[in-house]
Structures are given as structure tokens and as C-alpha cells.
Amino acid sequence: MQINISQLQKIYGQQTVLDIDQLQISKGELLGIVGNNGAGKTTLFRLVLDLIQASGGEVQLNGQSVAGSEHWKTLTGSYLDEGFLIDFMTPEEYFYFVASLIGMSKEAADEKLRFFSRFMNDEILEQKKFIRQFSTGNKQKVGIIAAMLVQPELLILDEPFNFLDPTSQILIKRMLKEENEARGTTMLISSHNLNHITEICSRIILLEKGKIIKDLTPSNDDLQEIEKYFSVNAD
């Protein structure tokens, strides 16, 4: 899925929290978004998903404005936070519900879920628990799996490595890469962990106070440049 962002602005009161002049993301690109807290990563995702109204500009998915159509919803999978989970369902029920919304049968959903079996580590399915009773890490897994289950053309994950154990972090990276290579899924991933981002992303943008200040393709030099940016900020 091709993403075009132009003149996109989000202003709260007097404060501009996002201001992106132009950003094109090609089909099959795995874009990593990094930046400190308050840089505008989640705001950007919410604007792409039409969850908040832009103060100016627009986001187009495959040439259609997200605010003007809903067709993109069947092609998109996303997980930003726990607000994306129906916490009084069991993971199975939630997965089947998500699958049913795009007309996927239970059998097909089960087949897809097998792909995530190692990631789930026998802690998600058949637990006889509602999502609200799971640990934060396992809730995160449920959200990520639900987003990927529908085999979207565009996958958006906000801080997917948070709350996950090291094994799960490695697995999710592997799964994202596989999915990207096998199906050409366009992915937008944000993280505070530079190593994760540089390891899987084909392109990285650095946000600062709502603006894109760097747009890089990962290489050792680029990684050093980003590390330098964060260490200077810490000093």
C-alpha cells in the first residue's frame, strides 16, 4: 500500500504537535519511526488511521484520503495501545471477531494463528481468561497478532517491542520481516529501541517536536548519526 502524506498538521491550542510537509511511503516499505517522548510518533499513527482530525493537510492511502473513505480499513491492521483490545473477550474470541469482520472463516483464522504459535508461547490461547486478565506483555501480543491476522496491506504498530521478553522481541522482528518479504506488506513501526528499528527497517525517519528531521536508510553511519542525536539530547 502506498502512503502519501502532505502538509499534515496537528495543532492542540497553540502547540503544533505534528507538522509534516511531505512524506511518501512506497508499497512494501518497512518504515521505522524514532523520536523522543512527545516527538509525535503516536499522533502520526492516529492521523494515518483517521483516529484524530488533522488540523491541516491529509493522509492518502492508495490515493484515497483516509478521512474521506473507509475502504482502507479492510486493508489495514494496527495496534497502538490497549484501546484496540476488547478486553472482555478471550483472545480466541477477539481473533475470530476480527477475522469475521473481513469475512475470514474460523478455520482460516485458526490456520493463520498457527503462524504465531511460537510467539504466543502457549500463554495466549486456551487460557480460559479474558484479555483484561492477561499481563501487559501478553495483551501486547494479542494486539499485535490481531493486527497481523487479517494479512493487511498496511501494518501499523506503535512500540511493538514494549513489555515483551527478549525471545518474543526476536520473534516479532522475524515475523515482521517474513511478512514484509513474503507479502510486500507496508509497515510503520515505532520504537525507542534503535537496535530493533535498524535491524528490521528499510527506512528510518527521526521525529523531533512533530517534524521529520532525518530520513535515512539504515547503515552504520546512519545508526551512529541517530545514536549521536539521542546522546546529545541526553547530555
Added chain:
Amino acid sequence: MQKKSYTCSRVLKSNYRKDLMFFTFLQHAWLSLRRAHYFERSIGIKLIIGFVGLSMLWYIHLLARILPGFLQEFYPDSSAHELYFSVLFVLFLSDQLMRLLGQKLPRHKIAPYLHLPVPRKKLASYTLLRGWLSPFNIYLVLVSYPFLRRVIVPDYGQTVFWLTIIGLLLIAGLSHSIVIWAKSSEKRGLVIWYAGLALAAIATWLFFSEAKEASINFGLALMSGHWAAYAALATPIAGLNYLALQNLQKSYSLVITPSASKFQGSGFMGRLFARIPVYGPYWDLEWKLLTRNKRPRANVYQWPFAIFVVLAMITSAFNESTIISFYPILLMFMGSFGFYHLQYTFSWESRFFDFIAVSSIDMKTFILAKYYFYTGAALLQLILILPVVWYFQPAAVPMLFSLMLYATGPVFALLIYLGVSNSTRLDPNKKAIFNFEGTSGILFVSILLIFVSLVPVAVAGMLLPWGKKTGIYVSTAITGLAFISTHKWWLSATARKFASKKYQNLNKYREQ
């Protein structure tokens, strides 16, 4: 600056002294109340709530002025206070029933304190004591106070009056203690309580006159300050509170090692809804929302009571002259639990509305599914009660039928349409009796509009040529049918309205 930080640390130190722990908890409880979402309501809502509260106090006062004279006229051989005491046991049983449905176990939010050096016994004692500050413990005295003052003070003096009030406080205390003990004992205590309550109700029914006599004698004993009467109340209060304290301490351990989930799978309804095309997944979602979250579930559990109330009213008090006065009350019941649930439309889903907004859920289908679900529930209720009403009061059938049509027509239309303005984030799994979470100005207005809307419909009905009653039924049914037949149109309008307010609502749903 230095002085300020010194003062803060001194306050903290003193607060953590053992003897001041209770006040620290109270301070925290006050802060959690003051900073709660529902407390930050607009001044308009607070004024409306204040007005409603003052009106209730005024009604109680008026009742106290009118009731003694009324009782004297109808029961010239009995004194007013004796008549009051004769229903004391009925009051106690109904109080227990109310507490069964509404009173919460006094659980302070203890999780943040468990890893701190705070003795669990202290926490348990505090929660237990704080539980006494419940509206359930005050209302009986509050309602009875002006009446008893009027009937006792002139003949028996202040001392006797205050002895009676203390006795009433102890009765409320006993009722409170039973509930707190039962609800803190998990299953066993609850079973004993339910069984005890059922036995007491059966015994009262079988030996009504004896129970009435005993109730009068007990009231008179309290009034005369007989120590045995007070001891009979105070002893179980002390015992039950001791047991509740033990139970609470045990339940704090459960916070650390939660017991296994009681979840048993999707169940019959889940499988049934899964077979229905288009609306099936939405009904399944609605069903799970209703049955797996404390707040809506309490409402579902009360549904049989609603059916019982309708049947009781129709079979016992319905007659030609009282028919019109039944109208607004029955309207509420004939909407079934949809009447209550749809008041918070869209807020119920506030915790996962981001998901709804980004998934391929069509808002119009979502709203239609909701409407069909609650209309189906109202229809089911009518089908359930119709044979009984037909047998006992066939004259009431057209009224109930027309009211069901009105409830599922204009009433649901108004609730769903105005529900677009319900932008409050609501936690459905949190019990919310006697707090105002989810309440909004628009809710007050919509309820008011619903009841007022019956007036022009009834007036129009009276002008019809089929007589007063039939005319009202016909006009009510026609209005209901008009809305039902056009439901796709107004539900589409609601979906469009929601789309136009989408960003504003989603923003508020995200607010903690």
C-alpha cells in the same frame, strides 16, 4: 523552596506514623474521590444533581407532615409510631434486598499499599470502617427522622425519640454487617445469606400477623430503651464485623495470587449468534459486553425483577381508574433493559472505540444491530409476560403492547440519537451504583424528554373518537409504529451524526 520541601517531608513522615495511618487513608480516599473523572463534571450537572437531592429531601419532609394525619384517618385505633414499627421487619427485608443488588464490598484500592510497610490488618480495618459511610446506612434514618420526630416528640419527649433513632441506626448497622460479612465471605457466605433471606421472606409470608406483632414489640422495646433490644442488635453487629475483618484480610492475599478464572467458554448464546449473518458478530459483541462486565451484568440480573414488577403492578393494582398513572412507569419497564442500557449508548464501547474506528465495522450496521438487539429483548419480555397478563388482566394487554411499541420506537430513537453526545469514557467492568460515571447533562435531558413526550401523545389520543383509554393506546401504538417502520432512516441519521462527531468523541473516550 527549602522550607516547603521540609514541610512536605515532615507531613509525609507524620502520615506514615502508625497511629495516623487511618487519616492518611482517608486523605487518599478523599483525593481519589475529588480527582475522579465523574467529579470533574460541569457546574450544570452538579446543580441538577443538587436540585434532585434537595427535591427528595423536600418530599420526605412533606411526607412527614402529611403521613401522621393520613394514618390517623385510616387507622384510628393505632398510634402512628406503632404502625411504623409494624412494618419495621418488612423494611429490614427490603433493605437487605436493596443491599443485595446495590451495596458494594468496601474495597479500598489496596494494591498500591500492599508492597508498602502497611499492616494488612490496618488496611482491612480501614476498609471495613469506611464501608460504614454508605448511603445505605443513612437513608432509613434520613427518611424516618422527620416522621418519627413528628409522632414521638410531642407525646414521649426528646429522649425517647433519640433512643428510637439509635435503634434505627443499629438496625441499619445490622443490615450492613450481614451484607458486608456475606459479600466478603465469597461463595459460602453468599449462599447462607441468600438462603436466610429466602427463609425469612417465606416465614414472614406464612406468619405475617405474628411477625407484625413481634416487629411492634421490638420497636417499642427500642423506644423504651430496653437494653436487651439494643444488645440483640449490637452483638451480631460486632460478631459479623469481626468475621468480615478476617475475610477482608484473606481477600488481600488473593490480590497477590489471583484465583483461577471462572470462564467457561463462549456458551450457547455465542454459538447461536455466530450462525446469524450480518448482525450475528455484533450481537455476540453486545451479549458479551452485557454478560461479562459488572455494570451491565447487574442490569441483566435485574431484568427478572423488572418482569416481576410489571406483573405485580398489573395483577394487583391495575384498574380502570389508575390506568393513566401506570403509563410513564410502565414505559420504563416495557423498554426492558434496553431502556437503561441505551442511556449510555456508545459510552459502553468507549474503552475500545479506537478498534471500532479502525476496523471494517460499518457504523450504520453497528447501530442497527444494537437497535435490533434491544428491540428483540423488549419483544421477548412482552412475549414472556403476555400469557400471565392475559389471564389475570386482559384489559391491560393493549396498554402493554402499545407501550412496548412506544419504548422501542421513539424512546429508543431518542436514546440512540442523543447517545451520540455520550462522549464519556466508561469502564463497564466497574460497578457504578451511586456514582455519576457516564452521567451527562444530555442524559438528564433525554430521560426528561422521554417522559414528557408521552403527554402530547396521550392528549392526541384523547381526541380520537374511540374513547379516552383506547384513544391513548392507539395514539401511543401509532407513534411507536411510525418510528419502528422508519428505523433505518433515523438510525442512518444517527450514524451520520456520529461520523460528524467522531474525532471529538474518540478523543474523549481516550481520556482517563
